Amino acid sequence: MPDLVKVGMADYKVGRAPDILISYGLGSCIGISLYDPQTKIGGLLHIMLPDSSKSRSNENRAKFADTGIKDMLQELISMGAAKSRLVAKLAGGAQMFAFANASDIMRVGLRNATASKEILASLSIPVVGEDTGGNYGRTVQIDLANGVYKVKTIDKGDKEI
């Protein structure tokens, strides 16, 4: 039986097949998975904010796209994943409430998605699946047996990326 491993907000979990990593109720947050299809080692990271250098509180590195992705990457490599084989998928980054004069903080979902992709690009990790934006929550999970990343929503349907 595969283990269902829960990933909380501002946290990441790594594992290997047949684990399934799941994170519930993402709004503006992003669920970023890294997966090595050969060794079937992978991880899921649930970030809240784009950039650790712009925050007054950055002790929890998994809260941010920049530090979180790098930490998870290191851990995957130490488990035996090859950086050259890793592929990334990401989902989330919604804007839950629409305000006419949306401030920066309201658009943090978009900034999270942009920052995540920039960091992955700078690490030369290809993004092979993405489902970001919109105004609805998502529950995301990655099955480490096959790398399938599932996105569930309340009334916008479910999809695999």
Next chain:
Amino acid sequence: MSDDIASLSPVQMDALREIGNVGAGNSATALSQIINRRIDMDVPRVSIVPLEEVPELVGGPDTMVVGVFLRVYGKAPSNILFLLPRDSAFYLVDMLMGKKHGDTQKLDFMDESALMEIGNILSGAYLNALFNFTNISLLPSIPALAMDMAGAILSVVLVQLGQMGDHALVIETEFKTEDDGIKGHFFLVPDPGSLEIILQAVGV
């Protein structure tokens, strides 16, 4: 800032609890008058919670809820979030729109508007009480509504707090109608800098 939150004294926690009590009491009275039912209110919980645990207060991050969100402007900027489990929101709409219990199965434009107005009235009542207590004048934005997973809706306030620390100070009150048909959670989440201003105003 998270250090400031973590170092609140028992007297300060009591003062915040009292603010929650008076504010939510006022809101509950307003709601009770609108729907013409008695509303029971729990003693407010004032808690300092790690950000990732806040969704557990309302049943977990994937619980289906209706959320009315208002940004609060003024000397002590804050966020207000009024969360109702989906069935409670539907029942409340039944009452507001003069429908039979169980008629509402999804929210149309009018239903959403009615719930936002409730959020508006409750927030106004809450902030009025807060003003009487602290003499800090606070104005709510227009309300916004979403029906979705609790984690996703709460992320709106948690992200703002996440920039400053890893904990949230949550002043939370649970409302219930007598028949348990409607339950709701009213959250006041002061911005990190606002807490100090509120505490100074009450002199603790």
